[in-house]
Amino acid sequence: MNALERLAAVILARKGADPDTSWTAKLMAKGPEKCAEKFGEEAVEAIIEAVKGDREKLTAEAADVLYHLLVMLAARDVTLDAVLAVLAAREGTSGVAEKAARD
Numbered sequence: 001m002n003a004l005e006r007l008a009a010v011i012l013a014r015k016g017a018d019p020d021t022s023w024t025a026k027l028m029a030k031g032p033e034k035c036a037e038k039f040g041e042e043a044v045e046a047i048i049e050a051v052k053g054d055r056e057k058l059t060a061e062a063a064d065v066l067y068h069l070l071v072m073l074a075a076r077d078v079t080l081d082a083v084l085a086v087l088a089a090r091e092g093t094s095g096v097a098e099k100a101a102r103d
Helices: 003-014 024-031 033-052 055-075 078-089 095-102
Strands: none
Touching: 003 024, 003 078, 003 095, 024 033, 024 055, 033 055, 055 078
16 A cells, blocks of 8 residues: 555545544535545645645645545545546546547
8 A cells, every 4th residue: 555545544534523523524514525625725736836836845745735636525425446447447548539538
């Protein structure tokens, strides 16, 4: 199990925890919309660091983005395995072809 899979498991375990003792539980208690909003905020922060060119800060923000993405997915009962399955199904397909197939 890699770090991302372990993080997803921790997030699922804390989904119903006490919001006073868990940041994940606190986010989840505010609902999926708040989880999505927080993901968006973190994504913007990562974009800012990417534009600035600060690799260290971008790395830290990217970690925040991944965490908040997993929280947002869990808030809507979407598993990391489900996302990874979609990515696996797309392997070997040109991004241009895959996007054209969606239309």
